[in-house]
Amino acid sequence: MDQIREGVRRFRTVVFPEKRELYESLAEKQHPFALFITCGDSRIEPSLLTGTTPGQIFVERNPGNIVPIYDETASVGVSSSIEYAVAVLGVDDVIVCGHSACGAMRALLHPEVLEKVPATAHWLKYAQPAVQQLERHRQREDESVxxxxxxxxxxxxxxxxxxxxxxxxxxxxxxxxxxxxxxxxIHTGTVEAFNPETKKFEQWPHDL
Ligand SMILES: [Zn+2]
Structure with missing residues (x-):
């Protein structure tokens, strides 16, 4: 915890005073313009990646950046985040962000590792249709591809x-x-966005 304690100390004494007005303006309200759904992976830093400040993006994180199929009777935090961000906060956009070297995706390719983590195995069932699609186009490709x-x-x-x-x-x-x-x-800092016209993921923004 030493690094975290020093981080909090630095936040209170250096970071917060520099942005005091911003934080005070956020005391009672938030108006984020996007819901950002991504993996819990520690290498992803949504605000840094998108150049956003506190109050601008509503973040939902879970293993594999999953969005469960809607079921109002299930206790699923993701569904509640979506309802709140979309219906109450009124965000303009929802971004679903996957990433390279994702442990959840790797586990789906090697299901034997999921035997030790049954809750994760159950959670990742929402990604199984993607696995089935991948297997339909099975070719001799290396693991990273x-x-x-x-x-x-x-x-x-x-x-x-x-x-x-x-x-x-x-x-x-x-x-x-x-x-x-x-x-x-992660290792190149590149963001690719799905282009519905070409049906491909393409570097985004295009003019980089
Ligand atoms: Zn991941």
Whole structure:
């Protein structure tokens, strides 16, 4: 905890005073413009990646950046985050962001590792359609290529699951919500976004 304690000390004495006005303006309200759904992986830093400040993006994180199929009777935190961000806070956009070297995606390619972690195995069932799609196009590719393809397919699957959430469906019907699929490559800092016209993930922004 030593590093964390010193980090909190630095936040209180250096970081906070520099942005005191911003934090004070956020005392009673938040108006984030996007819901950012990504993996819990410690190498992803959503605010740093998107250049956003506190109050601007509502973040939901879980293993494999999963969006469960809507079920109002299930105790699923992700569904509650989606409802709150989309229906109450009124975000303009939802971003589903997968990433390179994802442990959850790797586990799906090697299901034997999931035997020791049954809760994770159960959670990742929402990514199984992506695994099945990958296997349909099975070719002799090395692990890193398959891992990236699976991460892409999983993002598309979770984007599709978003449509099962009534609050999302309602906003989409009104044309007031954008849904975006991203893939973040950790070791190059690259963001790829799914282009619905080419049906491919492409470097984003394009003019980089
Ligand atoms: Zn991950």
């Amino acid at each position: 398959r891992l990236k393809k699976l991460a892409h397919l999983n993002v598309l699957e979770q984007m599709s699951n978003l449509h099962t959430h009534p609050t999302v469906a309602e906003r989409l019907k009104r044309g007031t919500l954008g849904i975006h699929g991203w893939f973040y490559e």
